[in-house]
Amino acid sequence: MQPRETDADAIRRSLRAPEAFRIVFERHFEPVHRYAQQRSGLDADEVAAETFVRAFAARARYDLRRPDARPWLLGIATRVMLGRWERERRARTAMNGAAGVAAAEPEARALPRAVAVALAALRPDDRETLLLLAWADLSYEQIASALDVPVGTVRSRISRARRLLRARLAETSTPEGSRRV
Amino acid sequence: MSELHVLRRSAPATAAPSEAARARALALLEGRIRSERHADRPVARTPPLPRRALVPVLAAAAVAAAAVVAVVATRTTEPAAAAVLERAAEAARGHAPPLPGPGEYLYVRSVDASLATRVDEPSYSVLLPHVREVWLGPGSGRMRTTTGAPTFLSERDRARWIAAGRPPLPGATRVGDTRIRSRRSAVPADPAAAYAHLEAQARTKDSSFAWAMFQLVGGEFRHMLTTPAQRAALYAAAARVPGIDLVGDVTDRVGRSGVAIAVLTDDATARLQLVVDPGSGRLLAEEEVVLEGNAFAYPAGTVIAHTTYTHVELVDGVDARPAGAPEP
Numbered sequence: 361m362q363p364r365e366t367d368a369d370a371i372r373r374s375l376r377a378p379e380a381f382r383i384v385f386e387r388h389f390e391p392v393h394r395y396a397q398q399r400s401g402l403d404a405d406e407v408a409a410e411t412f413v414r415a416f417a418a419r420a421r422y423d424l425r426r427p428d429a430r431p432w433l434l435g436i437a438t439r440v441m442l443g444r445w446e447r448e449r450r451a452r453t454a455m456n457g458a459a460g461v462a463a464a465e466p467e468a469r470a471l472p473r474a475v476a477v478a479l480a481a482l483r484p485d486d487r488e489t490l491l492l493l494a495w496a497d498l499s500y501e502q503i504a505s506a507l508d509v510p511v512g513t514v515r516s517r518i519s520r521a522r523r524l525l526r527a528r529l530a531e532t533s534t535p536e537g538s539r540r541v
Numbered sequence: 542m543s544e545l546h547v548l549r550r551s552a553p554a555t556a557a558p559s560e561a562a563r564a565r566a567l568a569l570l571e572g573r574i575r576s577e578r579h580a581d582r583p584v585a586r587t588p589p590l591p592r593r594a595l596v597p598v599l600a601a602a603a604v605a606a607a608a609v610v611a612v613v614a615t616r617t618t619e620p621a622a623a624a625v626l627e628r629a630a631e632a633a634r635g636h637a638p639p640l641p642g643p644g645e646y647l648y649v650r651s652v653d654a655s656l657a658t659r660v661d662e663p664s665y666s667v668l669l670p671h672v673r674e675v676w677l678g679p680g681s682g683r684m685r686t687t688t689g690a691p692t693f694l695s696e697r698d699r700a701r702w703i704a705a706g707r708p709p710l711p712g713a714t715r716v717g718d719t720r721i722r723s724r725r726s727a728v729p730a731d732p733a734a735a736y737a738h739l740e741a742q743a744r745t746k747d748s749s750f751a752w753a754m755f756q757l758v759g760g761e762f763r764h765m766l767t768t769p770a771q772r773a774a775l776y777a778a779a780a781r782v783p784g785i786d787l788v789g790d791v792t793d794r795v796g797r798s799g800v801a802i803a804v805l806t807d808d809a810t811a812r813l814q815l816v817v818d819p820g821s822g823r824l825l826a827e828e829e830v831v832l833e834g835n836a837f838a839y840p841a842g843t844v845i846a847h848t849t850y851t852h853v854e855l856v857d858g859v860d861a862r863p864a865g866a867p868e869p
Contacts, residue, residue, distance in 0.1 A: 405562040
């Protein structure tokens with residue numbers, strides 16, 4: 361049986377034969393779309409589509425030593441979503457003034473309130489890193505690759521995020537905390 | 542139940558994307574593919590952005606034993622660091638290997654190691670060693686990677702692995718061998734233009750600017766065919782990066798003396814350093830070193846990833862190795 365072409369092989373081939381990039385799309389559109397659904401809800405179609413267009417444009421910089429392109433694609437999807445949310449935030453600020461933009465993050469739409477509140481309290485970088493771990497199931501090393509940050513930074517962010525999340529969830533599990541939330 | 546389990550259980554349910562969504566996304570992508578095909582130009586391969594490289598054949602025990610950097614000198618300031626890199630640039634301009642001619646290959650052999658981390662509690666990390674050989678010809682090449690046995694960087698990691706029930710560790714000896722395309726670096730030979738070229742890419746990264754610049758410089762050295770003038774320009778560009786620091790004289794993983802120039806993470810818990818021989822202009826190694834307060838709780842000075850170049854020479858075949866470079 362012919363061994364399956366890796367994502368890196370397909371991306372390398374696509375530098376000469378651009379249509380080879382369809383293989384990457386076929387393999388990863390669904391997981392990228394599902395992650396976008398978790399993070400972005402109704403915008404998932406647009407986020408996933410934009411992710412592959414950007415990935416195609418950036419494929420010459422792909423690290424061909426990495427056979428699996430999923431972390432790279434999820435990193436691009438993360439940047440796409442952050443960019444969209446930032447544009448939305450600016451638009452809201454322009455319309456409502458800074459006081460009107462207490463800004464629940466998009467994933468808050470579909471989460472238990474306690475979890476949504478706890479996530480909203482995290483620093484944005486920490487939250488993105490933690491969710492790539494918890495929902496996209498990437499390893500520390502894959503997250504470092506996806507976000508272009510040192511692996512020690514990933515570990516710090518996750519450690520800090522988990523600590524804060526733990527504390528927030530503990531607050532809301534107490535009777536007093538429950539009243540607050 | 543840990544907070545991570547709570548978060549995982551709370552993940553919003555998802556459905557497979559609709560056929561319409563898939564079709565729209567594919568149509569958008571196809572449009573880009575068509576326009577590039579009609580432009581009829583292959584895409585220039587710019588340097589991959591190696592996070593931490595792979596490589597050679599150090600015995601696992603030796604890797605672990607070598608994990609603490611031998612820092613000799615004290616830190617000085619940016620002008621001193623820039624001066625070292627400028628000196629390396631001058632030397633590289635005169636001594637770096639030329640581009641391979643027909644039938645020739647640039648043989649680059651490195652010994653690398655990088656971390657692999659178990660996420661679930663009890664979390665632990667192991668260091669995976671590799672030997673990487675790359676043959677870069679005028680148009681094509683070959684890459685051969687031998688992965689060695691993993692090692693623990695601390696007794697704490699080992700204890701956590703035992704507490705986890707001793708699950709299989711990643712790595713073990715295996716060999717990957719693949720044909721690759723070899724590419725000429727697109728970095729300009731003029732130092733200011735080289736800096737601008739790298740800066741444009743570094744500005745798109747999440748890591749600190751200085752860190753991204755050093756990664757880009759390392760990537761060019763590691764994966765691209767560069768002329769002596771381009772190598773000189775890369776050193777000169779690195780010399781201009783704000784915040785560079787002279788670590789001082791160091792001994793690399795294979796016992797050679799060099800000078801380390803570093804940049805820090807934003808939180809100053811790790812540094813990325815280029816180890817150079819200023820006299821010859823050779824890049825000896827790239828190393829990621831953790832500092833006080835690092836998230837792994839390793840002693841300051843522990844190397845958690847490195848690429849150590851042992852051979853960079855022209856050879857006359859895609860299977861040929863220079864003297865002193867045995868098959869891993």
